[in-house]
Structures are given as C-alpha cells and as structure tokens.
Amino acid sequence: GENVEQHPSTLSVQEGDSAVIKCTYSDSASNYFPWYKQELGKGPQLIIDIRSNVGEKKDQRIAVTLNKTAKHFSLHITETQPEDSAVYFCAAGYTGGGNKLTFGTGTQLKVEL
Amino acid sequence: KAGVTQTPRYLIKTRGQQVTLSCSPISGHRSVSWYQQTPGQGLQFLFEYFSETQRNKGNFPGRFSGRQFSNSRSEMNVSTLELGDSALYLCASTITGNTGELFFGEGSRLTVL
Numbered sequence: 001g002e003n004v005e006q007h008p009s010t011l012s013v014q015e016g017d018s019a020v021i022k023c024t025y026s027d028s029a030s031n032y033f034p035w036y037k038q039e040l041g042k043g044p045q046l047i048i049d050i051r052s053n054v055g056e057k058k059d060q061r062i063a064v065t066l067n068k069t070a071k072h073f074s075l076h077i078t079e080t081q082p083e084d085s086a087v088y089f090c091a092a093g094y095t096g097g098g099n100k101l102t103f104g105t106g107t108q109l110k111v112e113l
Numbered sequence: 114k115a116g117v118t119q120t121p122r123y124l125i126k127t128r129g130q131q132v133t134l135s136c137s138p139i140s141g142h143r144s145v146s147w148y149q150q151t152p153g154q155g156l157q158f159l160f161e162y163f164s165e166t167q168r169n170k171g172n173f174p175g176r177f178s179g180r181q182f183s184n185s186r187s188e189m190n191v192s193t194l195e196l197g198d199s200a201l202y203l204c205a206s207t208i209t210g211n212t213g214e215l216f217f218g219e220g221s222r223l224t225v226l
Contacts, residue, residue, distance in 0.1 A: 001172070006155075032212040043117070043203055043217030044156070089156060093212045098161050099144050099205075100169040101215070105155040 002027040004092050006104025013080050014112055021107045023090035024072040030092040033066060033073045034101070038087045047088075048075070080111045115139065117218035119204050125224045131192040134221045138185050138206030144168075145187040146215065147179060150201040159202075162187055163210060191223075199225045 003026040013019050025033075031052035036044035050057045050064045050073065057064050061080075066073040077084055087108050091101040118137040126132050138145050146169075147159040158171040162181035179189040185206075191198055201222050205215035 034214070036215075036217075041219070043205070043219050044215075045217065046214045049214070091156075095212055098163065098168045098211060099146050099207055099209070099213065099215060100158050100161055100171075101146075101156075102158065103148075103156040105153075 002030055002092055002102040004090060004102050004104045006090050006107060008107060009105065010108045010110070012110045012112060015080060015082060017080055019075075019077045019080055019084070019109055019111075021075045021088055021090065021109075022072060023074070023092075023104050024070075025092045025102075026071065027092070027094070028071065030094045030102075032093040032095065033064070034091050034093070035064060035075050036089045036091065036103075038089065038106075040086075044089060077109075080109075082111050082113060085109055085111045117204055117206050117216055119202075119218035119221050121221060122219065123222050123224075125226060126194050127226050128194055128196060130194050131190060132194060132223060133188055133190045134202055134204075134223075136187045136189075136204030136206075136218060138187070138204075139208075139216055142206035142208050142216070143185055144207045144210060145181055145185065146205045146207075147187070147189050148203045148205065149173075150203055150220070151199075156203065159189065194225045196225050199223060 034049035038044040090104040146161040161169040201220040
C-alpha cells in the first residue's frame with residue numbers, strides 16, 4: 001500500500017520567514033496530494049491541494065510543488081505569521097480510490113515573534 | 114451551514130468494553146470517512162462509506178466496524194477495547210465520490226483504561 005513520509009516533524013521559524021515541509025510517497029498510482037492544517041482541539045482543514053497533472057500551485061502565501069519523477073511534494077509558506085502555528089499534514093490519494101487518503105505523520109510548525 | 118458533528122466528544126472506557134461513535138456529515142455530503150489519530154502514527158484511515166456502502170477499508174482488525182444510514186449519518190464501533198485503541202477518532206465528509214476536499218469534525222477522544 002501507499003506510504004507517505006513527512007519531514008521535519010517540528011519546525012520553528014521567525015515571523016516573516018519562510019517555512020518548507022517535505023513529503024515523499026511510494027505508490028506511483030497516487031495522483032492527488034492535499035495538505036491539511038490542524039489547530040489545537042480542532043479537526044484538520046484543507047489548505048491547498050495539487051493533482052499530478054500540474055507541478056505547482058499557489059494560493060496567496062501558500063504554495064505546493066510536486067515532482068512526480070522523484071515522488072515528492074512540498075509545502076511552502078512565505079511571510080509566516082503567528083496564526084500559521086499549527087500541525088500540518090501532507091497526504092496522498094488516487095482517482096478511483098474513493099476518498100481514502102494516506103497521511104504523513106505531521107509537522108508541528110511554530111512561528112515565533 | 115452546519116459542519117461535521119461528532120458525538121460524544123470525550124469518553125472513557127475500560128479494556129474489554131465496546132464503544133460506538135457517531136458522525137453527522139454536512140448536509141448533502143454522501144461520503145463519510147473515519148480516521149484514527151494518535152501522536153506517533155498521525156492519521157490512519159479506518160474506512161469510508163458512500164451511499165450506505167463501505168467503499169474502502171484500512172488495515173485495522175475486525176474489532177473496528179462501521180455503517181452508514183440512509184441519511185448519510187455514520188457510526189463506528191470498536192469491540193473488545195484495548196489500551197492501544199486510545200486515540201482521537203476523526204470523521205470526515207465530502208460531497209464528491211472521489212478525491213475531493215474532506216471536511217473533518219472535531220473528533221471523539223477515546224481513552225481506554
């Protein structure tokens with residue numbers, strides 16, 4: 001089955017700096033890669049996703065890149081703010097697999113003032 | 114529009130007991146997925162239901178089961194509880210039948226003593 005590895009497990013940055021979280025996947029059939037943000041005491045919330053027919057997608061301060069050949073994808077957050085502090089999860093799924101997602105183990109991002 | 118509602122939010126059980134968790138999806142959503150979240154393992158997929166049919170199942174023992182009703186509400190059951198079943202159980206719903214945004218509830222936190 002699919003296996004998703006995520007690094008780093010914790011990340012501390014200064015406000016205004018950029019943050020990068022990286023994930024690798026094992027199943028070449030995977031073609032859908034969402035990123036979720038989980039704040040304390042809440043369920044995960046989708047922040048951005050990318051499908052395998054594109055290499056990059058941006059939404060304001062957030063961007064995701066995908067390298068299908070290397071089977072890795074990354075989340076980039078620019079101009080970090082204290083409210084970006086949360087746990088971020090990458091995930092992989094595939095068309096025809098329903099809504100089943102395989103998640104990475106999460107990255108605790110702390111944005112310090 | 115109401116979000117995904119999970120009940121109960123917290124519960125404590127002892128080993129050997131069973132537990133039933135409930136999930137009410139967002140109105141109009143027909144797919145409901147369940148995930149187990151633990152500190153070391155991240156989110157692990159349990160099962161997905163779509164139009165009352167189990168469409169996907171994760172690698173959990175048969176003690177974990179679920180069902181979906183005609184109004185899309187879902188329940189999951191864990192029998193013969195073990196200490197290792199202590200976790201946050203998250204339910205997610207989506208309107209699409211395939212690889213779309215998952216809307217998570219806040220979870221049911223189960224503690225097994």
